[in-house]
Amino acid sequence: MKKYFILVLVYCLSLLTACFKDDTVVATDESMISDITITGLKDTTVTAFSTVLELEPEVVGYTEDELSYAWYVYGGELPVEGGYRTVKIADTKKLSYLVDLKQGSYTLVFEATHKENGYTMLAEMDLKVSTAFSQGFYILKETENGDCELDLYNRDNGECMSNILEATQGAALTGAPRELGVLYGKAYVDPETAEAGGANLLFVASGDNEMACFRTEDMMKVFDRSSILFGEMTADEIPYCMASIARLNLLFSNKGVRGDTPTGSSWVEGATGKLGYPKGDGASLFIQACDGSGMLYWDENAHRLRYYAGSVEEVEYFGDEINWDEVFPVATGWNHLAGVNTMWYIFEDQDGQRYLVFVDTTHAVTEVRRLDPASHIAQADVIAGNALTSYSIYVEHDNQLWIYSLEDGTEVALNPTGLPAGQITYLSDLYFSSLFDYLLIGVQNGNEYALCMYQIKGGQTLGGPEHLVEGEGKLKKVRYISQSDMYLPNYYAFTDYAVTLGMGPDFPY
Amino acid sequence: MKSINKIIFGMLFLGLSACEKDLPVYETSVCQLNFVYGTQEGLQTDEVTDDMRMLSHSFILNSGEGVMVDTVWVRVRTMGYLADQDRPFELIQLPTDGNDAVAGTHYVAFDDPDLQSFYMIPAGQAEVLAPIVVLRDPSLEESGDVTLKFTFQENDYFKLGYPEFSTYSLVISDQLTKPSMWGSCSLDYYFGTYGAVKHELMIKWMDQSWDDAYIETLFEELYAGFWLPKDEAYLSYLGDWFAEKLQEENEERLADPEIGDVWREANGEPVDFTPLSY
Secondary structure (H helix, E strand, O other): OHHHHHHHHHHHHHHHOOOOOOOOOOOOOOOOOOOOEEEOOOOEEEEOOOOEEEEOOEEEOOOHHHEEEEEEEEEOOOOOOOHHHOOEEEOOOOEEEEOOOOOEEEEEEEEEEEOOOOOEEEEEEEEEEEOOOOOEEEEEEEOOOOOEEEEEEEOOOOEEEOOHHHHHHOOOEOOOEEEEEEEEEEEEEOOOOOOEEEEEEEEEEEOOOEEEEEEOOOOEEEEEOOOOEOOOOOOOOOEEEEEEEOOEEEEEEOOEEEEEOOHHHOOOOOOOOOEOOOEOOOOOOOEEEOOOOOEEEEEOOOOEEEEEOOOEEEOEOOOOOOOHHHEEEEEEEEEOHHHOOEEEEEEEEOOOOEEEEEEOOOOEEEEEEEOOOOOOOOOOOEEEEOOOOOOEEEEEEOOEEEEEEOOOOOEEEEOOOOOOOOEEEEEEEEEEOOOEEEEEEEEEEOOEEEEEEEEEEOOEEEEEEEEEEEEEOEEEEEEEEOOOOOOOOOOHHHOOHHHHOOOOOOOOO | OHHHHHHHHHHHHHHHOOOOOOOOOOOOOOEEEEEEOOOOOOOOHHHOOHHHHEEEEEHHHHOOOOOOEEEEEEEEEEEOOOOOOOEEOEEEEEOOOOOEOOEOOOEOOOOOHHHOOOOEEOOOOOEEEEEEEEEOOHHHHHHOOEEEEEEEEOOOOEEEOOHHHOOEEEEEEOOOOOOHHHHHOOOHHHHOOOOHHHHHHHHHHHOOOOOHHHHHHOEEEEEOOEEEEOOHHHHHHHHHHHHHHHHHHHHHHHHOOOOOOOOEOOOOOEOOOOOOOO
């Protein structure tokens, strides 16, 4: 009997096993083939239709006669149906390729194949294709004639293009420069094809009430004050600035705030990008991030801090340390040290008394600090907040730089190495995501400017300027524009992702 | 010993067999009928809204001047096997709590012999456009709108389909009526709640019909029954523009001693373009 149980048990176990054929072939020294090793390819950025990309990777393992080669490119707007081999650009080891691709991000693939055994090895590199205008530091300046011009500095190749408006539009914008802003995914209608689309735009305000928006791909003007609204912009309206925040692209003017949705965050395309009626009473140049959804701004007509995210709200303040009706704004900033968001404004009253006002992410004033009239920050002409590395504000007083601590109000001198002589007229902590974070210092000597870009560590400048840009004209403002598609700009800095994943601010206002 | 052999044999047999669920073959001969709402495919029963079951025909809005008879088309689709011969279907009116349309007065009766050739699913097809012939009776102008609610009448060929897809309510009017797209596109959230006077003013100010066809040009159906504006900023602008026009005209009307009042709807409520809040 016992043996039958054993038989049944063995049978059951046999049912649990799977049959397989061991078809392993053990390699021998004779059957093994040599590996192909490819080195020497590095990610690169090139300019569309002007760069001849020359590459020659190192290939080890076989002689050149034993191998065949191929180069492919994929990504951007290229078709994807056939995999990475869809677009072949060369079949030689050495690549010499005039980059005739549209602006975008691509991948370059180099393939080496043994002619006899078919063994193939490939290597990839990222290829970012930009246009001459699609990415870089735009420098807003006043020409010797008092008009508005732009220079563009490319930190990848260290080149600076001067007087872009004259080169692309035929002339500088009339009147002195007032403001420079960046819009990501702004809806517009192409003036040449009448097709609706979306693009990154540069906003420039000049003269008494002029404005223009340029598509950074080619500097085509897509909006001005005659075309930005569905209706007519009245003669007394002064467009101050435009900015992107999360799902909004906003226009601030002395009439109020208007907004529309970036093309990337809408399910339906086809918007014209034109704007409707203004909300609120008025606005000003002093705008700031606040909660990742909307923006803070100073309403110069109502003399109140406001918040806009589709509708206008007043920033709550129940104290009496400051009389809003008697102050005007001097500066504003956004500090994001260690993932904590602090927005601040500096106001000055008619007696010259300055106040530092803190606003939290619930659009409420949390502190009003009376600034000591003897302090440098209370007398400074140029003010810019540190954003990411220090809880402080940079100020210029009597052509000397100081760092004001937001924590305790102390001030320490800042003496950047290698700063050219001249009058300091511009300060900005300019960053773009995790790509870079520079303290920008503009020094003016007559009609010549020097723009120094310093690395920052703990709020202090680190070494000499990493980039030094020199040009003609009076420097007014610098903003960086990326050719990337920005999804929900400056939104994640206000979420838990800021601390857990380091998704901080994307760019300052 | 014998029983042990049987057990082993049984287990061997069991080991050789494979489990398989015997799925039933679709062989029902019952065919059913549904209406097709909207323009996109794939609408699920739980996605159907009352707005989708609403149609409107305003002789003022949708027909030319002097046109006394007009046609509204509805899509009818079958469920089940196709047939190699034409199959007739029937429609019947359902009562509502409101002002019901009267056959022969407000619409051509569904059993009218002239319509029978249209109420037919052609051989080899599963869908047809069925006409609802509406009549411009003077009572529409005098007494207001009527509603024609209808469904399918089961016959030898077809049973009723899904209840959610089985009725339509057609508002027949010789005045301005709320376009069905007004609800589908949630225009209340751009222009405030619908009103006939508001509608008339919108048409007058823009010189656009503001009927279903025009409203549809401003929106895109993202998926079945879910419409999104092509340019939300434009709709917001229109809402503000209408409000501004209304304010201008109201000021003129108030200043005119012969009028002395603002624009009002038939129920006495002032016309108001304030959008509903989400």
